[in-house]
Amino acid sequence: MTDLQLGSLIAGGAIVAAVYAFNWWQEHRYRKQAQRAFAQNQPDVLLETQKNMVRPAASGQRLEPMIEPVAQPVVAERREPQLDVPQVDLDDDVADFDDIDAAEPQIAPVAKQVELQDVEVLATSQLDPSLDFIADVHAGESIPAAEVPQFPAAKRVMVLGLTDAGQWEVVNSRSTGRYTALRAGVQLADRQGSLTQEQLNAFCMLVQQFADEHEAVVTFPQRSGKLSAAKELDEFCASVDVLIGMNVMAKGKPFPMEKVRLFADQTGLARGGDGLYHYRSESGKALFSLVNQDQTPFGNTSEGLTFLFDVPRVAGGLPVFDHLSEIAQQLANLLAGDLVDDSGRPLAPGSIANIRRQLTNIYAQMDDRGIAPGSMAALRLFA
Incomplete structure (x- = not known):
């Protein structure tokens, strides 16, 4: 092999390596920009809905503590970007790297299109026939x-x-x-x-x-048909619109709220701007709350405390209900109080298990209807 042939082979190999390195860098930059586009926060229009009101058909009705199954996220299939690789002739002694720069993919328009598509999906999801x-x-x-x-x-x-x-x-x-x-x-x-x-x-x-x-x-749309659908939808919602309350009642002396505050800090209950204690998911959504049993603001002491769980509005499932039951029992033990339902009956393990079975039935009904607890549809209907 002559020196010229050996030099040509080495030069060709160097060119190929440079092309692959350049395309790897381009793909890396593309992924970074696409990730930034997907990570942009969109406004949560649900936070602008009116304050919750109790459905008249379900007013005053409470079950014991409960919670709902976690909705599994839908993972969209993602395809890796297809980058154009410039063809290199190994027989040529010199490669024109200006041609490589001209082949750079247009990333900014792609990222912008992704952002616009996300905005449109969010917008169209706000209306449902x-x-x-x-x-x-x-x-x-x-x-x-x-x-x-x-x-x-x-x-x-x-x-x-x-x-x-x-x-x-x-x-x-x-x-x-x-x-x-x-x-x-x-x-x-x-x-x-x-x-x-x-x-x-x-x-x-x-x-x-x-x-x-x-x-x-x-x-x-045809008005009479929509009015009939509205009544049927309201009847279904009333059948699963349940607010669970677990009460910790004082036997003699009122509970010292300083002790309750320390317990809340240890168990992940944080006091919100409304003055109540809330247990939140990692995303910041309230799963259940702790309030005064008589609905008055917290003071230095309390005659009774209530854990509240708004079943159709909370995503989390039976595991959340189990955690709520455990925390309520821990607080009752700490304060030497009685864990009871709204009628004053003790919430024994058998009673909690019965509530759990009722929750399972409610979740099944909502799933069959296509209205997952805590979903956008549920937050709208139970507001």
Whole structure:
């Protein structure tokens, strides 16, 4: 082998190694940018819902402590980015690295598209034909966000707009886009009951008036069918709308709250801005709470304490219920108090096991209905 051939082989190998190293760096940078796009926090529209109210049909009804199964996250299949690898002719003595720079993939537009898709998925999930009465408005000319009202109604209303770029987004007071189409939905039921015919008619009149003012065409679902669905949905929700209460009652002297505070610190119960103690998940969602049994603010002492668990609004399942039961028993032992239900009956292991069985049945009903406890749908319906 001549020196020229040996030199050509070495040069070709160096070029191949450089190309592979360059593409590895490009792929690494792509992944970093994609991760940043996926990690961006989206606004939690559920935090803007009205304060909870007790459903009239379930008012005053409590079961013993309970909790719900953890909803398994849906993991979307991810594909590794396919990068174009420049072809290198090993017979050439010189490679033009300027050509490699020209082959750099356009990462920023891809990351931006991912972000827009995430925003659209979040927006479109705010309306559900099984939970909402949805009116579709089609405009002849795009309508500015400032001219889109929120359509005040007795139930939750959500408005989505289709931008000129073809993306759906939530329309609120901070929106600045223009929309060629709108979806306005009013919720069928919540803890105040089902949507009534009068409430639905008032909502439809507002939407129709808006459409007429903007020379737009509006289509509505069949009203009688939606009203029937609203009543049926409300009946189902009332059947599983359970608030569990476990009470620790003083036998003689009131409980010293300083002792309760120390217990709370040791068991992961943190006092919130509302003055109550809450046990939260890793994501910060309240799983159950500790309140004064007579619903008064905490003072220096207490005649009785109550652990509250709002079954349909909490994700966590039976393991959370087991943990709640354990903490309640520990507090009762620490304070030498009685662990009882709302009727004053002792909560023995058999009683707690019976509550656990009832919880299993409630969770099964909600799963069959496709409304997982603690899910977006549950938080909307039980608000």
